[in-house]
Amino acid sequence: xxxxxxxxxxxxxxxxxxxxxxxxxSSVFSSLxxxxxxxxxxxxxxxxxxxxxxxxxLKRLTFQFGxxxxxxxxxxxAAQPGDTGLYLCAGSPGGTSYGKLTFGQxxxxxxxx
Amino acid sequence: xxxxxxTPKFQVLKTGQSMTLQCAQDMNHEYMSWYRQDPGMGxxxxxxSVGAGITDQGEVPNGYNVSRSTTEDFPLRLLxxxxxxxxxxFCASRRARTGELFFGEGSRLTVx
Numbered sequence: 504x505x506x507x508x509x510x511x512x513x514x515x516x517x518x519x520x521x522x523x524x525x526x527x528x529s530s531v532f533s534s535l536x537x538x539x540x541x542x543x544x545x546x547x548x549x550x551x552x553x554x555x556x557x558x559x560x561l562k563r564l565t566f567q568f569g570x571x572x573x574x575x576x577x578x579x580x581a582a583q584p585g586d587t588g589l590y591l592c593a594g595s596p597g598g599t600s601y602g603k604l605t606f607g608q609x610x611x612x613x614x615x616x
Numbered sequence: 617x618x619x620x621x622x623t624p625k626f627q628v629l630k631t632g633q634s635m636t637l638q639c640a641q642d643m644n645h646e647y648m649s650w651y652r653q654d655p656g657m658g659x660x661x662x663x664x665s666v667g668a669g670i671t672d673q674g675e676v677p678n679g680y681n682v683s684r685s686t687t688e689d690f691p692l693r694l695l696x697x698x699x700x701x702x703x704x705x706f707c708a709s710r711r712a713r714t715g716e717l718f719f720g721e722g723s724r725l726t727v728x
Binding site for chain 2: 507509512534536538543544545546547548551591593595603604606607608609
């Protein structure tokens with residue numbers, strides 16, 4: 504089983520601050536996804552990165568896939584209360600196991616007004 | 617646009633009881649899966665299916681059974697519930713082209 508370690512596990516910040524969430528593994532992934540989950544709901548996909556070194560931006564969110572495809576980061580600029588939620592990274596080993604994602608433990612983000 | 621529908625949303629069982637969590641999707645996705653979510657442990661794959669008639673075990677399959685008789689439905693059965701199966705269960709289907717998982721709203725199960 505390929506493991507994904509997310510850090511930090513908890514993050515509590517004030518509105519307007521910047522933050523970074525990390526997702527690390529000793530294994531190589533063919534792709535990595537980031538999901539956001541709100542209480543009482545299922546996770547929703549934010550982004551998929553597939554190329555080593557790839558950077559994707561989604562408004563104030565910036566996602567990066569490590570050059571070796573073993574790690575990823577999510578950076579949020581000027582966080583807002585609406586960013587509050589559980590952020591999960593998920594890696595795919597590739598090939599026919601594309602859907603057999605391995606999830607990290609998650610990062611609970613709380614943004615205070 | 618129903619997406620992935622799970623029932624029930626909440627269930628309380630006594631140890632040893634059996635039950636089935638229902639999951640249906642209307643997106644014609646071949647791949648479907650069941651996860652359980654526990655605090656601090658992310659999502660762990662229980663069983664998955666790559667198409668009707670085909671199922672396989674995930675990371676934590678013990679105590680659970682699945683079947684896939686149609687593309688739309690993928691029920692999860694607990695044969696003899698145990699307190700360790702207290703969790704939130706999520707069903708998900710996958711869009712083949714992008715690998716994106718679409719999740720249901722979850723089923724919160726408590727085993728006493």
